[in-house]
Amino acid sequence: MPTSEAPSQPAVVILSCSLNPTSRSHKLALAAQAFLRASGQPVELIDLADHDLPMCGGVGSFDHPAVKTLTATMQAAGAILISAPVYNYDLNAAAKNAMELTGSGWTEKPVGFLCAAGGTMSYMSAIGFANSLMFDFRCHIIPRFVYCIRDDFTDAGEPGPEITARVEALVSSAVDLMRALAWVRENPR
Numbered sequence: 001m002p003t004s005e006a007p008s009q010p011a012v013v014i015l016s017c018s019l020n021p022t023s024r025s026h027k028l029a030l031a032a033q034a035f036l037r038a039s040g041q042p043v044e045l046i047d048l049a050d051h052d053l054p055m056c057g058g059v060g061s062f063d064h065p066a067v068k069t070l071t072a073t074m075q076a077a078g079a080i081l082i083s084a085p086v087y088n089y090d091l092n093a094a095a096k097n098a099m100e101l102t103g104s105g106w107t108e109k110p111v112g113f114l115c116a117a118g119g120t121m122s123y124m125s126a127i128g129f130a131n132s133l134m135f136d137f138r139c140h141i142i143p144r145f146v147y148c149i150r151d152d153f154t155d156a157g158e159p160g161p162e163i164t165a166r167v168e169a170l171v172s173s174a175v176d177l178m179r180a181l182a183w184v185r186e187n188p189r
């Protein structure tokens with residue numbers, strides 16, 4: 001990626017979905033944010049732990065001010081990276097709820113996944129979520145997933161070198177796809 005910032009470029013939005021204050025998936029989000037910043041790419045990190053979102057489907061849930069703000073942020077994104085815990089062989093409910101509430105803003109955007117899990121056996125857990133994004137919102141799912149467990153982190157709790165490299169590869173793919181789609185939209189057949 002070039003190092004000079006292009007101000008006209010939309011931001012990559014990172015949606016950090018763990019509500020756990022010692023979250024490992026949030027560390028992945030921070031690593032992605034750091035790499036984007038170092039690359040001069042606009043980035044916005046949204047930590048769902050800081051947003052008091054209603055449960056989707058309740059009376060007035062779509063009119064909630066926090067939902068309107070978040071939907072507008074997703075709408076303006078050039079690409080979306082979801083960092084999330086794996087719960088019960090899926091992404092956590094907070095991630096699903098945020099997507100249900102703001103999904104219209106995700107339409108036709110590139111989406112990538114950064115997952116933290118307890119064990120290696122749940123490595124396909126993001127697939128259901130990815131499928132729903134393709135079916136509902138025609139999202140372009142980046143065919144490169146970051147999936148990590150405790151052993152992938154240092155003793156200090158930071159992502160280790162291998163997982164950091166995978167985060168950076170995912171981020172680069174997201175930016176490449178975002179730019180390619182923008183070019184196609186600006187240069188119709």
Ligand SMILES: Cc1cc2nc3c(=O)[nH]c(=O)nc-3n(C[C@H](O)[C@H](O)[C@H](O)COP(=O)(O)O)c2cc1C
Nearest residue numbers: 018020023024025085086087088089117118119122
């Ligand atoms: C309710 C619950 C369900 C979980 N289900 C799974 C699972 O199906 N597969 C797995 O590998 N880990 C599972 N875990 C472990 C979490 O994925 C792991 O603790 C991860 O670090 C959570 O992400 P976070 O640190 O970003 O909050 C589960 C944890 C909880 C609390």
